[in-house]
Amino acid sequence: MLNALSSRAARTSAVAAVSVAAVLTAAPSASAVTKLTHAQATAKLSAAGISWTSSGGCSNRNVSTCTSFDQVNSATIDGIITLKRASGCSILITGGTETGHASGTYSHWNGYKLDISPYTCISNYITGTFPYIGLRGDGARQYKSGAGNIYARESNHWDILYYNCGGC
Numbered sequence: 001m002l003n004a005l006s007s008r009a010a011r012t013s014a015v016a017a018v019s020v021a022a023v024l025t026a027a028p029s030a031s032a033v034t035k036l037t038h039a040q041a042t043a044k045l046s047a048a049g050i051s052w053t054s055s056g057g058c059s060n061r062n063v064s065t066c067t068s069f070d071q072v073n074s075a076t077i078d079g080i081i082t083l084k085r086a087s088g089c090s091i092l093i094t095g096g097t098e099t100g101h102a103s104g105t106y107s108h109w110n111g112y113k114l115d116i117s118p119y120t121c122i123s124n125y126i127t128g129t130f131p132y133i134g135l136r137g138d139g140a141r142q143y144k145s146g147a148g149n150i151y152a153r154e155s156n157h158w159d160i161l162y163y164n165c166g167g168c
Helices: 002-026 038-047 074-087 120-129
Strands: 092-095 113-116 132-135 141-144 150-153 158-161
Touching: 038 074, 074 113, 074 120, 074 158, 120 150, 120 158
Parallel strands: none
Antiparallel strands: 092 113, 113 158, 132 141, 141 150, 150 158
């Protein structure tokens, strides 16, 4: 009887270990994000009715007055599309992956962030839908979506950090 219990416990442990290993290997790693070219991103944005502008009238990622989407995460573009569809508001992107933004792992340059104009409709949607989570280090008021994405109200725009597409 003790032998039967031991082998059952061993089988249960083995099955649990295999199940955990399967889950761990199935989970995507941070390096597995899909990057888009500027043309791929703008095609998706246009199809969704989202506009963008560039103070320099350009899309060169290495020029700070341009608005570029080169190397943006696909989930970031899907996230802004999700925001537009959920809010029903017009969205104007003013910043993408171009140089000149703060650095860091979850940065504009690395494809996780977009800046948008703070139109009344979208500002009301963000502040009325997502809970306020406090001030960022620079004093920007922050709101967090249920998906975990962060919306920070800077002086003249919303700085949005997309960890994921927000339920796309």
